[in-house]
Amino acid sequence: MLTYPKINPVIFKIGPFSVRWYGLMYIISFFCCLFLCRYQLKERGRQDLYPFLENLLFYSFIGLVIGARIGFCFFYYPDYYLHHPWEIIAVWEGGMSFHGGLIGAVLVGYIYIKKHRQSFLWWADLIAVTGPVGLFFGRIGNFINGEIYGKPSNLPWAMIFPEGGPVPRHPVQLYECLVTGLFLFLFLWKLRKKDWLPGTKLAIFLISYGILRFLFEFIREPAQSFPLLFGWMTMGQILCIVMIFAGILLLYLVRKKFVQKYF
Numbered sequence: 001m002l003t004y005p006k007i008n009p010v011i012f013k014i015g016p017f018s019v020r021w022y023g024l025m026y027i028i029s030f031f032c033c034l035f036l037c038r039y040q041l042k043e044r045g046r047q048d049l050y051p052f053l054e055n056l057l058f059y060s061f062i063g064l065v066i067g068a069r070i071g072f073c074f075f076y077y078p079d080y081y082l083h084h085p086w087e088i089i090a091v092w093e094g095g096m097s098f099h100g101g102l103i104g105a106v107l108v109g110y111i112y113i114k115k116h117r118q119s120f121l122w123w124a125d126l127i128a129v130t131g132p133v134g135l136f137f138g139r140i141g142n143f144i145n146g147e148i149y150g151k152p153s154n155l156p157w158a159m160i161f162p163e164g165g166p167v168p169r170h171p172v173q174l175y176e177c178l179v180t181g182l183f184l185f186l187f188l189w190k191l192r193k194k195d196w197l198p199g200t201k202l203a204i205f206l207i208s209y210g211i212l213r214f215l216f217e218f219i220r221e222p223a224q225s226f227p228l229l230f231g232w233m234t235m236g237q238i239l240c241i242v243m244i245f246a247g248i249l250l251l252y253l254v255r256k257k258f259v260q261k262y263f
Contacts (some may be wrong), residue, residue: 001156001157001158001159001160001168002156002157002158002159002171003159004146004159004160004161004162004171006162007021007144009021009022009144009145011024021140021141021144021145022141022142022144022145023091023141024141025137025138025140025141026061026065026134026137026138026141028137029133029134029136029137029138030057030061030134032130032133032134032137033057033127033130033131033133033134034053034054034057036129036130036133036189037053037057037126037127037130038050038053040126040129040192041053041126043192043193052116052118055112056109056112056113056123057127059108059109059112060105060108060109060112060127061105062108063104063105063106063107063108063109064101064102064104064105064108065091065096065101065104066104067097067100067101067102067103067104067105067107068091068096068097068098068100068101068104069088069089069091069095069096069097069100070088070100070104071096071097071099071100071101071103071104072095072096072097072100073088073095075097075099075100075224075235075239076097076223076224076225076235077224077225078225078226079225079226080225095147096138098135098138098213099236099239099240099243102243106124109123109124109127110263119198119260119263120263121198121199121202121254121259121260121263122198124198124199124201124202125196125198125199125200125201125202128188128201128202128204128205129185129188129189129191129192129201129205130185130188130189131185131188131205131209132180132181132182132184132185132188132205132209133181133185135176135177135180135181135184135209136177136181136182136185137181138181139173139174139176139177139180139181140173140177142173143171143173143174143177146161146162146163146164147163147173147223148172148173148220148221148223149161149163149164149169149170149171149172149173149220149221150169150170150171150172150175150219150220150221151169151170151219151220151221152167152168152169153168153169153170153219154168155168155170157171158170158171159171164221169221170219170220172216172219172220175216175219176212176213176216179212179216180209180212180213180216184205184208184209184212187208188201188204188205188208191204197254197255197257198254198260198263199250199251199253199254199259199263200251200254202247202250203247203248203250203251203254204247204251205247206243206244206246206247206250207243207244207247207248207251209243210240210241210243210244210247211240211244213236213240213243214236214237214240214241214244217234217236217237217240220234220236222234
């Protein structure tokens with residue numbers, strides 16, 4: 001068994017203001033995504049799009065944070081947050097939903113892109129291949145917070161998490177950090193130069209992450225305020241099924257050229 005490194009989630013505090021590692025991970029993810037997207041534009045000789053990219057990522061990031069928090073509150077703990085709505089804004093304490101963040105970022109990004117009469121699918125492909133970078137740093141933030149830990153395990157690298165009781169558990173945050181973060185990024189990054197129909201890389205990201213996250217849910221300790229569907233399926237898995245289906249549908253519509261007119 002490994003010892004869980006108890007890292008103070010607060011980096012520093014000045015009066016009522018505190019800077020947390022979890023929030024810092026979001027900031028790092030934003031700038032990494034910006035750098036990688038600028039790199040792709042440079043590869044394509046489209047440095048003229050840098051200002052548009054920066055604005056797009058800024059507004060999408062706001063949509064991501066809002067969507068991630070609202071998604072966490074109402075996908076996983078609707079009964080609690082309906083009775084404690086003032087706690088919804090406490091994003092600094094952790095508790096963010098990837099699926100909610102994805103929905104928020106896509107909605108805001110779509111509105112901004114279409115307002116400027118650009119191709120949503122073209123930009124979505126550009127950003128999608130960098131998405132796992134945010135997952136990488138996000139899971140590090142979860143690990144530091146001691147949240148989203150796994151089910152009990154007797155493996156030699158299992159850890160006892162402060163909020164997980166006295167039993168060793170899977171450090172599932174680190175598993176996901178490596179697989180859905182690092183490895184998925186390396187896979188998608190190799191696809192960035194593929195001259196496919198716009199929307200194809202986004203679809204591959206949705207399907208790939210959806211499958212991987214669905215599998216990891218089997219060793220993650222369920223965190224929701226209502227019973228599991230069929231006694232075993234978590235809300236995370238339900239959302240992943242929707243995500244996988246959306247990716248497959250998008251891939252089909254892209255190949256049939258049904259979506260170019262609207263996206």
